[in-house]
Amino acid sequence: MRVVFAGTPEVAVPALDAIAASAHELVGVVTRPDAPSGRGRRLTESPVAARAAELGVPVLKPDHPRDPAFQAALRDLAPDCCPVVAYGALIPRSALDIPPQGWVNLHFSLLPAWRGAAPVQHSIWAGDEITGATTFRIVEALDAGPVFGVMTETVRPTDTAGHLLQRLAEGGAGLLVATLDGIADGSLEAREQPAEGVSLAPKITVDDARIDWNEPAIATDRQIRACTPDPGAWTTLDGDRVKLGPVTPIANGPDLAPGVLAIGKSEVLVGTATQPLRLGDVKAFGKKQMPAADWARGARLADGAKFA
Template sequence: MPKSLKVIFAGTPDFAASSLAAVLNSHHQVVAVYTQPDRKSGRGKKVTMSPVKELALQHHIPVEQPLNFKSEESLSQLASYQADIMVVVAYGLLLPQKVLDIPKLGCINVHGSLLPRWRGAAPIQRAIQAGDKETGITIMQMEAGLDTGPMLITASTPISDRDTGATLHDRLADMGAQLLVQALDEIADNKLQATPQDDQLATYAHKLSKEEAQINWQLSAEELERTIRAFNSWPVAYSQLENKTVRLWQAYIVHKKVDAAPGTILQADADGILISCGEDCLLLTELQLPGSRAMSAKDLLNAPKNQQLFAPDNQFVSL
């Protein structure tokens, strides 16, 4: 069995919690957890802990939540844990070189793409949106640049034409957790060699925003279908119809040429709501109206008022 490493874990959301759980179930020792400060969230603006913090507290592990690492006190606290290695997974802070130099074996990162493709904040969603056929996990040795460090180990997975941001997130979270433990084992036995990234092949995965989730019906049905899948389950694609914000959860491409302006409702029945696009058409099969839950087009159209809202020739706002 590989020797046990003393690990500092830094992460915040569910994606990171999967990796923390895997390390906790391994023979490696988590000596401290770093995560983002508690923040207000939800309609009630209740202060909530991150999933990583919740898991750490369940296992009685010390939790640190610095705003940054600019103070000598924060650096001294980090050094006091005398860790062999620091694991960083969707932490939310760009670590300065002073932090990277503290652990004996440096810092490694679990990233949700096959680097150097999709460096940055939203690699999972951007891969779907771009129509990539595969993605994966990269464990890399961290350096001061954003996701620029040399790669230690990778694993790939195909992206199906029905994968959403949610399904791919969950699959990669599991893959990343398993690959992380493997990487720690091999690092402990000095079996991993780092491979530099080719910067010329790098692409950047910009952070998601609610604003960009608004559908532009001038685009092709293929582009829009990928965007709807990528933004499921956040920020969720949406469009305006008679001053109502309609959230779009699922859609299918219909290869059909029509003369109607982009955004025009062509048909609405139990199969879905057919919309003209800049090229081909989109069949909306799962939607959400304000104040309601997401539901199938069939269930939505059971209400007479919704039949009127989605009547043929009505138009979604087209940017």
């Protein structure tokens, strides 16, 4: 088939590469416009745009896929199907109707669970033991289209959202190509999602990522891993914001009140509503990320200091 791929962030690049290496003809790529990035806020193209340029594939960067000029350019490319991974904009009906085989999305959950922008983060935060990826035909309702195929993936006890998303992106790339193969040869038929089991996964905000030390250790561990690397779990110490990397629950640690720190030579523990947690990396405001013991030493902290 002739395909036009739509995607934007780094997590979409494995699927782009897999399609480029497949039997399908990659005739174009759609991605979000260049955006300010870094300290200098210089306009930077998306990772998908950069990779498409390396592959020598034409790139379209519409402000919105409803733009008539974009839709005309898409018609000129005459795709049979448009595979999508994390494009970042809703596709209107007028664009959905252009490719005869529709737009096929690779979504990083086992639909109908975790429809929305942050399925991997919500899966970790909820304590799911199994997650996966789903390919489905895009319809106007959010992540509600009929399903072509699925893959499953175990959520490991130490997985961050970044680690799990990378595995799903790599495994999902093969699923997406297999889905395109099945559509092309007529062997694959999409099936409607069940009405039961729907859950939503809205974007995790910075406010959501603030740690409540009155929660149990297991909940805080999941929250921090779900918010790593973005938007980053955080707390405050003496009014200053502190970002925390993944932590380790301690089964037989000292009895610490929620948020209270115990400072050791090689470790820093913090109390929760249940058992304490051993801090991993810490990033204080205006400082580099570093191991917790180094951070505590540099900040001259003593036992009894408290996160708020």
